[in-house]
Amino acid sequence: MSLTTPPIADTRVRIERAQLEELARTAPTRRRQLVRLIDRAIDQCERANLAAAGDLPSSVYDRPAAPVPPAVAALLAWLQLEARESSSAPSTAVEAHCLLFRLQMPYLCGGASDEDDQVADVEDLVSEATR
Numbered sequence: 001m002s003l004t005t006p007p008i009a010d011t012r013v014r015i016e017r018a019q020l021e022e023l024a025r026t027a028p029t030r031r032r033q034l035v036r037l038i039d040r041a042i043d044q045c046e047r048a049n050l051a052a053a054g055d056l057p058s059s060v061y062d063r064p065a066a067p068v069p070p071a072v073a074a075l076l077a078w079l080q081l082e083a084r085e086s087s088s089a090p091s092t093a094v095e096a097h098c099l100l101f102r103l104q105m106p107y108l109c110g111g112a113s114d115e116d117d118q119v120a121d122v123e124d125l126v127s128e129a130t131r
Contacts, residue, residue, distance in 0.1 A: 031107055038079075038104045041072045045097035052093070066093040072100070079103040 045068075052066035068076075068090050076099055080087045083103060090096040 035104065035107050037075065038100055038107065041069075041075050042097060042100050042104075044069045044072050045093045045100065048093040049097065065091075068093050068096045072096050076100065076103070 045066075048066040048069055052064045072093075073089055073096070076090065076096060077087050079100075080103065083106070090099055
């Protein structure tokens with residue numbers, strides 16, 4: 001503790017630093033968990049689309065439209081907010097399926113530079129908090 005810094009302010013800085021370090025440390029795990037969640041949502045869309053087709057001998061372009069599963073709609077709304085896009089709810093599971101594939105790109109391995117930028121931002125905040 002510094003002689004010029006009040007104890008409460010010093011404690012606040014230490015707590016903020018610990019929280020930022022925890023965010024930086026757990027970023028890869030949180031990214032992997034989110035990718036798994038998106039994969040499950042994609043699977044739900046695929047199952048809904050197949051169930052809507054039933055036993056009909058139709059082509060993929062001719063199938064009846066399946067509704068978007070509610071959990072998928074919620075995840076899509078959150079992903080669109082994270083991507084700073086306007087939230088537009090898809091009307092079918094096919095549209096949701098396409099959106100999920102597009103919105104998952106920053107979280108896949110190819111989006112590592114974005115993750116590195118986020119970790120660097122957190123490290124900058126940690127170093128600022130220690131000053």
